[in-house]
Amino acid sequence: MSTHTHDSIRAVQWTGTQLSLLDQRLLPHESVYLEMDTATAAADAIRDMVVRGAPAIGVTAAYAVVLAARRAWAADQRGWRAGMAPDLKALADSRPTAVNLFWALARMGQVMEGLPDDQDPEPALLAEAERIHQEDVDGNRHMGDLGAALLQDGRDVLTHCNTGSLATGGYGTALGVIRSAYAQGRVKHVYADETRPWLQGARLTAWELVQDGIPVSLLCEGAAASLMREGRVGWVIVGSDRIAANGDAANKIGTYGLAVLARHHGVKFMVAAPTTTIDMEAATGADIPIEQRGQEEVLELAGRRVAAPGANAWNPAFDVTPAELIDAIVTERGVVENPDLQKMKALFAAD
Ligand code: MRU
DSSP: OOSOOSOOOOSEEEOSSSEEEEOTTSTTTOOOEEEEOSHHHHHHHHHTTSSOSHHHHHHHHHHHHHHHHHHHHHHOSSSHHHHTHHHHHHHHTSOSSOHHHHHHHHHHHHHHHTSOTTSOOHHHHHHHHHHHHHHHHHHHHHHHHHHHTTOOSOOEEEEOSOOSGGGSSSSOSHHHHHHHHHHTTSOOOEEEEOOTTTTIIIIIIHHHHHHTTOOEEEEOGGGHHHHHHTTOEEEEEEOOSEEETTSOEEEETTHHHHHHHHHHHTOEEEEEOOGGGEETTOOSGGGSOOOBOOTHHHHEETTEEOSOTTOOOOOBSEEEEOGGGOSEEEETTEEEESOOHHHHHHHTTTO
């Protein structure tokens, strides 16, 4: 039996001529796909959270490069390479933390470099973007099996933010592990943090799990300590936006707190992420840029102010979990237990 069931959603799609993104700001109430034919529209969509989640941002950027190339080629069949520069910059400036974005731009850049000046770049770039997309889905499925194999006691798990099909090319990272584990009977029920301020857990993770028939209970982040003290979960399973060379992992704000709590309560802590999320140029988590977002995201709820007038807010979108609090980093290339620099380097040794 396939262990890759419970997977029905694709948030990033190529229609044949355009990029189509499921507007994640409207979920779970409305499923609306926005079609875009320019890279700047895609960059805006990344910045404005139409599409979010590190691998999904990378896949979106890859397709956006195709749109940039089409526009530049139509404008100037000799100078298309230079003509793409403003669009590539807009994409690179959209969000700073998820390294998958920069990885995807670099990989598309390698294809561009190999093309002659007088050749329409779109077909080769589209083929590469589709490869990036498919590799992400395949990698997630493999990662799902590797991560599920670590869950041996059949206990419930806790996850944070959204790391599923919506956050990736498809299937998911941490949620992919949970999908595989559920299909294998290794997990029967999932706890999901609601994940302030964007409520990725309440709006997106719960929606994905309900769609695919996996039982889920939401909790306020503040309830995680009590959940662990009551012995209700065996593992915390999260994704990552950027993993440093020593195994420190940036992820949605609140993840670090969960890791501290997990260690205190004897709960295992897993980070599931493709190797496209690993940044060997960042020596430690201190080298990872952490996105600061607008205060209104904390002060308001659904566009309506809920905080006391006069209050300010501090709104980092991500935090860094130190490697020593991570029991396993699960990638499509293998599992790194108790990560450190040597083990992280070994992951890439086959290159
Ligand atoms: O701000 P977001 O929603 O883009 O943050 C997403 C996360 O933090 C995810 O956990 C991370 O990107 C891993 S997604 C597979």
